[in-house]
Amino acid sequence: MSAxxxxxxxxxxxxxxxxxxxxxxxxGDSIIHLYKHDTTRxxxxxxxxxxxxxxxxxxxxxAGFFYFPQAAILFTPFTWGPPQLGEILxxxxxxxxxxxxLTRLARFFLCNGKLPxxxxxxxxxxxxxxxxxxxxxxxxxxxxxxxxxVLTAADIAAERWKAAAAWLCLAVxxxxxxAVPLLLFGTLYCKLIPRLAVGLLIVLALPFLNWNPGFVAHxxxxxxxxxxxxxHTGEPQYSxxxxxxxxxxxxxxxxxRYSDLIGLISAVGLHPPEELMFAVRLLFALVYxxxxxxxxxxxxxxxxxxxxxxxxTDYLMLFNPRTExxxxxxxGPFVASLAMLYMRQPDRKWLGCVLGxxxxxxxxxxxxxxxxILDFHHLTDLxxxxxxxxxxxxxxxxxxxxxxxxxxxxxxx
Numbered sequence: 001m002s003a004x005x006x007x008x009x010x011x012x013x014x015x016x017x018x019x020x021x022x023x024x025x026x027x028g029d030s031i032i033h034l035y036k037h038d039t040t041r042x043x044x045x046x047x048x049x050x051x052x053x054x055x056x057x058x059x060x061x062x063a064g065f066f067y068f069p070q071a072a073i074l075f076t077p078f079t080w081g082p083p084q085l086g087e088i089l090x091x092x093x094x095x096x097x098x099x100x101x102l103t104r105l106a107r108f109f110l111c112n113g114k115l116p117x118x119x120x121x122x123x124x125x126x127x128x129x130x131x132x133x134x135x136x137x138x139x140x141x142x143x144x145x146x147x148x149x150v151l152t153a154a155d156i157a158a159e160r161w162k163a164a165a166a167w168l169c170l171a172v173x174x175x176x177x178x179a180v181p182l183l184l185f186g187t188l189y190c191k192l193i194p195r196l197a198v199g200l201l202i203v204l205a206l207p208f209l210n211w212n213p214g215f216v217a218h219x220x221x222x223x224x225x226x227x228x229x230x231x232h233t234g235e236p237q238y239s240x241x242x243x244x245x246x247x248x249x250x251x252x253x254x255x256x257r258y259s260d261l262i263g264l265i266s267a268v269g270l271h272p273p274e275e276l277m278f279a280v281r282l283l284f285a286l287v288y289x290x291x292x293x294x295x296x297x298x299x300x301x302x303x304x305x306x307x308x309x310x311x312x313t314d315y316l317m318l319f320n321p322r323t324e325x326x327x328x329x330x331x332g333p334f335v336a337s338l339a340m341l342y343m344r345q346p347d348r349k350w351l352g353c354v355l356g357x358x359x360x361x362x363x364x365x366x367x368x369x370x371x372x373i374l375d376f377h378h379l380t381d382l383x384x385x386x387x388x389x390x391x392x393x394x395x396x397x398x399x400x401x402x403x404x405x406x407x408x409x410x411x412x413x
Contacts, residue, residue, distance in 0.1 A: 011118035130363030131332025153309035169199035
């Protein structure tokens with residue numbers, strides 16, 4: 001397959017049509033039903049509050065602003081003009097960033113550093129874009145942060161340390177949970193550490209461009225207070241889980257737990273105490289770190305960088321207690337790209353097909369209802385996606401231990 005697609009190949013037009021069609025449909029729906037399904041109202045409120053020197057944080061465990069002040073600042077350009085224009089521009093920018101990230105992913109992991117053929121990018125898009133649709137609809141920061149993690153892996157594979165550090169610092173500025181890939185990449189790649197230190201100092205100082213440093217210092221305190229409150233509000237109670245007619249944890253006046261490992265465990269009627277889950281998170285943080293060290297030692301630079309990205313996102317999905325179904329856009333690109341890699345290997349083609357199906361199932365939120373007979377999202381809510389993340393871990397372990405270090409003859413671009 002040629003690494004450079006013909007400009008007028010049908011695959012190229014199919015790729016363009018696919019991306020534009022999804023963007024137009026989802027953006028159009030967001031304009032028609034303004035603020036019905038998305039979080040931009042929270043971002044808009046926080047950004048305007050910040051500019052006016054007022055507190056953007058609120059005590060609402062599901063519909064508030066749970067980010068650093070930098071996120072409110074970075075969202076500012078999308079608050080200028082009518083709300084509908086902001087909805088369009090925000091989704092166009094973040095979906096474009098995701099497209100660029102997938103292009104880089106295909107180039108460094110699937111195409112030996114060459115531009116991906118249109119057919120290659122078409123298949124990758126068909127497998128990786130579905131997991132992004134829920135996040136694109138909700139307009140959350142998950143989609144751009146997921147793209148930034150992929151770009152980090154691509155630039156580490158190319159030994160572009162400054163660019164990789166910049167992507168990680170920007171990701172943390174947008175969403176605190178990006179600290180997980182930042183810590184994992186930073187621990188395993190020492191060349192990142194001084195660059196991350198400088199980048200994080202810049203990110204930390206950004207809000208102090210505000211005219212009132214005392215207000216900024218107070219808002220940092222409010223930020224951490226709000227996040228801590230949201231993480232611990234309420235005492236566990238029980239509620240019926242629709243697909244298994246069993247029970248799950250809820251907090252008073254709250255919805256069921258999120259789509260993390262606890263959501264999966266709760267789906268079968270088990271309810272581990274939070275103290276136990278804290279210990280489990282800590283233990284598996286060490287397990288994932290150990291796997292990362294092993295990957296860096298055993299694999300070539302390209303495969304190791306990809307593996308660290310995959311490990312960090314898999315850990316996030318399972319052990320972040322606020323993982324939502326739309327958060328699985330983090331995992332989608334890595335499941336999809338490994339599926340394509342294995343589909344090219346005769347002895348692993350079956351596994352590639354299974355992974356490809358798993359990548360599509362990460363879009364279960366978007367599956368249409370079949371009358372009153374089948375509501376796939378209703379049936380799989382909370383447990384299917386974390387199950388995929390659990391099963392992806394042994395696949396990653398197999399990838400690490402079966403592949404030997406190989407010279408990287410191509411430079412990831």
